[in-house]
Amino acid sequence: xxxxxxxxxxxxxxxxxxYVKHRGTIFIGTWDGFGNAFLLSGDPGYLAVMRxxxxxxxxxxxxVDGKTLIPKMYGDPRGHTYSxxxxxxxxxxxxxLDRWTELYLWSMxxxxxxxxxxxxxxxxxxxxxxxxxxxxxxxxLERVRNRxxxxxxxxTTPDTRLPDWFMHLNPSSSRNLASLMTGAYLPSxxxxxxxxxxxxxxxxRRSGVPPDVGALIGRMTGDSVTVTLVNLNPVTxxxxxxxxxxxxxxxxxxxxxxESGAELNxxxxxxxxxxxxxxxxxxxxxxxxxTPTLLHPWDR
Numbered sequence: 001x002x003x004x005x006x007x008x009x010x011x012x013x014x015x016x017x018x019y020v021k022h023r024g025t026i027f028i029g030t031w032d033g034f035g036n037a038f039l040l041s042g043d044p045g046y047l048a049v050m051r052x053x054x055x056x057x058x059x060x061x062x063x064v065d066g067k068t069l070i071p072k073m074y075g076d077p078r079g080h081t082y083s084x085x086x087x088x089x090x091x092x093x094x095x096x097l098d099r100w101t102e103l104y105l106w107s108m109x110x111x112x113x114x115x116x117x118x119x120x121x122x123x124x125x126x127x128x129x130x131x132x133x134x135x136x137x138x139x140x141l142e143r144v145r146n147r148x149x150x151x152x153x154x155x156t157t158p159d160t161r162l163p164d165w166f167m168h169l170n171p172s173s174s175r176n177l178a179s180l181m182t183g184a185y186l187p188s189x190x191x192x193x194x195x196x197x198x199x200x201x202x203x204x205r206r207s208g209v210p211p212d213v214g215a216l217i218g219r220m221t222g223d224s225v226t227v228t229l230v231n232l233n234p235v236t237x238x239x240x241x242x243x244x245x246x247x248x249x250x251x252x253x254x255x256x257x258x259e260s261g262a263e264l265n266x267x268x269x270x271x272x273x274x275x276x277x278x279x280x281x282x283x284x285x286x287x288x289x290x291t292p293t294l295l296h297p298w299d300r
Contacts, residue, residue: 022073022090035192042288047107098187105185108222140173147171183217195246196225202241210238230278243268244285247292254284268297
C-alpha cells in the first residue's frame with residue numbers, strides 16, 4: 001500500500017523551497033480506494049480501516065497555547081530515512097474534519113459525528129441552523145458576482161498571463177447547492193461522490209432536475225432521508241425521477257407525505273409536481289442494498 005512507502009514518515013528536504021516538507025499521503029492512498037470499495041460493496045469493514053487511521057491521529061491530540069493539535073506524520077522527523085526511535089511529529093491544527101464528516105455520512109454512526117462541529121451544513125441537517133440554505137446560497141451568489149467582476153477588472157492580457165491564470169477566479173459555485181440537493185459531502189478534495197439522492201428529468205432523458213424544479217434535503221438518518229420538492233412553474237406541471245443513491249446503490253422502502261404513506265421496493269420513484277406546488281417527502285431506505293449502476297432509470 002502507498003502508506004507503507006509514502007505516507008507515515010515521508011519527510012524530505014525540498015531544495016526548491018529550502019526546508020523539509022512533510023508529504024503525508026495517509027488520506028490520499030487509502031481514502032479514495034477504501035471509499036470506492038465501500039460504495040461498490042456496502043461492506044462496513046472498509047470504513048473500519050479508515051476510522052482506525054483517523055483515530056491513530058486523534059488519540060494523540062494535545063492542546064498547546066489553547067490550540068488543539070494532532071500529528072500528521074510518524075517516524076523520524078529529520079527525514080524519511082528512519083534512524084533512531086520513531087515519534088509523532090508535524091503537529092497541525094487541521095483536525096481532518098473533512099474526513100470525519102465523510103466517514104459519518106457513509107456510516108451514519110453518531111460516534112463518527114462526535115469530532116465534527118455541528119455548524120454549517122451539518123448543523124442544518126442536525127436541525128441547529130434552519131437558515132443555513134438561504135444564507136449559504138446568498139454567499140455563493142455574491143462569490144459569483146465578485147469573481148466575474150474580478151475577471152472584468154483583470155489588467156493582464158493574453159500575452160502577459162499564463163494559460164491557467166484565471167483558475168483562481170473561476171466563478172463556479174455549485175458545491176453547496178449540490179450538497180443541499182443530493183446529500184453528498186463535497187470537500188475540497190473529492191474521492192468518491194456518495195449521493196443520498198439523485199434526480200433525473202424523464203421528459204428530456206437526462207440527469208438533473210427538470211426546469212423550474214427545486215430540491216432540498218432537510219434531514220438524513222441511517223435509514224431515511226427527507227426532501228422537499230417544488231415546481232416553481234406557475235402553469236406547467238413537471239415530473240422528476242428521484243433515485244436512491246448516485247448510482248442506485250440504495251433501495252427505497254417506503255414514502256411518507258403529510259398523513260399518507262406507501263411501501264416501496266425499488267431504487268427510484270417518479271414524482272409529478274403540479275404547477276406552483278411542492279411536497280415534503282420522507283423516504284425510507286436501505287442503504288447500499290443494490291449493485292451500483294451507471295444506467296439511467298429508464299434504461300434498466
